[in-house]
Amino acid sequence: MGELETAVSRASDLLRQAKHAVVFTGAGISTPSGIPDFRSANTGLWNKDDPMQVASLSAFLYHPERFFNWLRxxxxxxxxxQPNPAHYALAEMERAGIIKAVITQNIDTLHHRAGSVNVFEVHGSMRTLTCHRCNVTYPTENFIEAFLERNEMPFCPQCQKLLKPDIVLFEEMxxxxxxxxxxxxxxxxxxxxxVGSSLEVSPANSLPYMAVLGGARLLINNLTSTHLDEYAEVLMPYNVVEIIPLIKQVLCLNTMPH
Ligand SMILES: [Zn+2]
Structure with a gap:
């Protein structure tokens, strides 16, 4: 067996033995779906704009036009x-009872769209917007066409105040x-x-560390190294769309294909 096959087989063994396996995902699981990691240096999205100027709560409150132009x-x-084979494989592993929860830093909703159910989006998601005056939440779907096609900002249907996308901005908890x-x-x-996280974003990166401190065995599938690599039993520095479906295949061979 090559290095990749050995790692996949060890990862599958650990997941098969687990009673409570939890997955923690970051931008790297969505880059194969064409979503740039907007924190990484080479995409340039952060380089053009100072994040505090565009992606912050004050930007939303005081310069909404600039905020929504950045967000569009x-x-x-x-x-x-679209979800990619890694998202689908994780959803299938959840259905098979192998994975108990997916914690994600991503706001792109691709885990849900792939069929994962027990998903915890610690940085919020693009699925909904909230009016903080009425305290009512609306599906983004209702506003998306006007926002994308006609550059209209989303206003509360009841009070006309601007709706805030339910993504976590700078200066927000x-x-x-x-x-x-x-x-x-x-x-x-x-x-x-x-899966697909360099564990650089705090405080989200404290979650896997908390699991490790509690005695959880650590698997990492990320192209670059992380500060938790030394605790990992299996390191898989390969593309997620290559690794995750393979692990699923090893674990779920007896399930019906869909
Ligand atoms: Zn309102």
């Missing part, structure tokens, strides 16, 4: 993107309820599987 290409890109459930899963985890 990101929303368009995510909206048109992470969603508390989602965060505490994610923590709960990490405390329970006996295997934590990091």
């Amino acid at each position: 290409p990101l929303v368009k890109n995510s909206w048109q993107a 992470l969603p508390a309820a989602v965060w505490s459930k994610a923590e709960e899963h990490c405390r329970k985890a006996d295997v934590i599987f990091v």
